[in-house]
Amino acid sequence: MSIPYVIQKGDTYLRICLRYGVHLQSLLNLNPHLRTNEYAIPGHLIHIPQRPPNVYLVQQQDTFYEIASRFRVPAQWLANANPTVNPRQLTPGQSLIIPYWTDERDVRREAEYGPVQLFNDMNGLIDRYPFLKQEQIGTSVLGKPIMAIGIGNGPVRIHANGAVHANEWITSALLMEFLEQYAAHYENCRSWRGFDAHAAYERTTLWLVPMVNPDGVELVQEGVPDRTHYADPLSDWNWYGEDYRLWKANIRGVDLNDQFPAHWEEERDRRSIMNPAPLNYGGEAPLTEPEAIALADFIDREPHFDLALSFHTQGQEIYWNYRDYEPEESERWAKLLEQASGYRAVKLFGSDAGFKDWFIQKYRKPGFTVEVGYGVNPLPLDQFERMSVEVTSILKAALSGLQEG
Numbered sequence: 001m002s003i004p005y006v007i008q009k010g011d012t013y014l015r016i017c018l019r020y021g022v023h024l025q026s027l028l029n030l031n032p033h034l035r036t037n038e039y040a041i042p043g044h045l046i047h048i049p050q051r052p053p054n055v056y057l058v059q060q061q062d063t064f065y066e067i068a069s070r071f072r073v074p075a076q077w078l079a080n081a082n083p084t085v086n087p088r089q090l091t092p093g094q095s096l097i098i099p100y101w102t103d104e105r106d107v108r109r110e111a112e113y114g115p116v117q118l119f120n121d122m123n124g125l126i127d128r129y130p131f132l133k134q135e136q137i138g139t140s141v142l143g144k145p146i147m148a149i150g151i152g153n154g155p156v157r158i159h160a161n162g163a164v165h166a167n168e169w170i171t172s173a174l175l176m177e178f179l180e181q182y183a184a185h186y187e188n189c190r191s192w193r194g195f196d197a198h199a200a201y202e203r204t205t206l207w208l209v210p211m212v213n214p215d216g217v218e219l220v221q222e223g224v225p226d227r228t229h230y231a232d233p234l235s236d237w238n239w240y241g242e243d244y245r246l247w248k249a250n251i252r253g254v255d256l257n258d259q260f261p262a263h264w265e266e267e268r269d270r271r272s273i274m275n276p277a278p279l280n281y282g283g284e285a286p287l288t289e290p291e292a293i294a295l296a297d298f299i300d301r302e303p304h305f306d307l308a309l310s311f312h313t314q315g316q317e318i319y320w321n322y323r324d325y326e327p328e329e330s331e332r333w334a335k336l337l338e339q340a341s342g343y344r345a346v347k348l349f350g351s352d353a354g355f356k357d358w359f360i361q362k363y364r365k366p367g368f369t370v371e372v373g374y375g376v377n378p379l380p381l382d383q384f385e386r387m388s389v390e391v392t393s394i395l396k397a398a399l400s401g402l403q404e405g
Ligand SMILES: [Zn+2]
Pocket: 165, 168, 257, 312, 313
């Protein structure tokens, strides 16, 4: 049994699988012409395997709402799947169809997490945890919002960003995963494996910009957007043919982590890439790209941040210095983050114009580039749990602060 389906704009094979609750391999078995290293093409017809219905037999003491929450299905969705059942009059032995349900939290770990998924995820978290603060800090080249989301009431201000590089989009999902856990533990006043969420909330304010480069992320995940005038130049700029999975830059082929005014000219001369490219082209001048400008303007606001972390993939390393601009405490911070995560703190030379470089040079505060996970970008989603543990330990340490002595 299968369902015919016409591929829509915004679909990827993993997103379709997640929406219908099927495995990628069963989709491929049913559609042998599909190639997972090619983009899903809107308008093409595919066949989706049909899931056998999941049936539950009502037990003594069960209530409709308990069953819904046990299977993580919205009660209304459960009611729709069982139109003849009266939710107030369940009888033991009665069968209920448990419909398949998924939301943006599942996308984080099971499919490509892009700008649309982030936007929905943020709105879901804001509804669920009204103490979170949300703000649009800018707009990408193609008009997508660049969003910031904040948690905490304290005087110590901490910033973390993700997906500056397009094919490192998993960092966006990892930051949102941390945020949700933090919010849930704060709300429930529970200790989170030794981390006092309440104390952190009162001591710090954390502002995340989970996806600095939304156009680039979408390009990596979905291929060239039609109906933009970047469609033609992109195919000239891309070194890898029609495959954009190795793309790091924004949609204009500018590497946002080579855009910051921190010895920018030296980085340009070192890279010697003078045209738009998938990576390492820093633009015609520092801060020409709206995504880099949005981030810099956000960081430049007062009160300033005391510490900043920029999440990239991959390498399980933490870069903590910049020339000799970093404050003395940076090294102690690097050791703390190293201990917390098991990553290696590395003193890096011969690199300029990155976000971390600019933050350290301008504010003389601790700034870090964290290279999450290990392997080839984009990292596979089966590493998500492990990377999530590592990112969580780094952010918990950042929010807990350096201990004296
Ligand atoms: Zn990167």
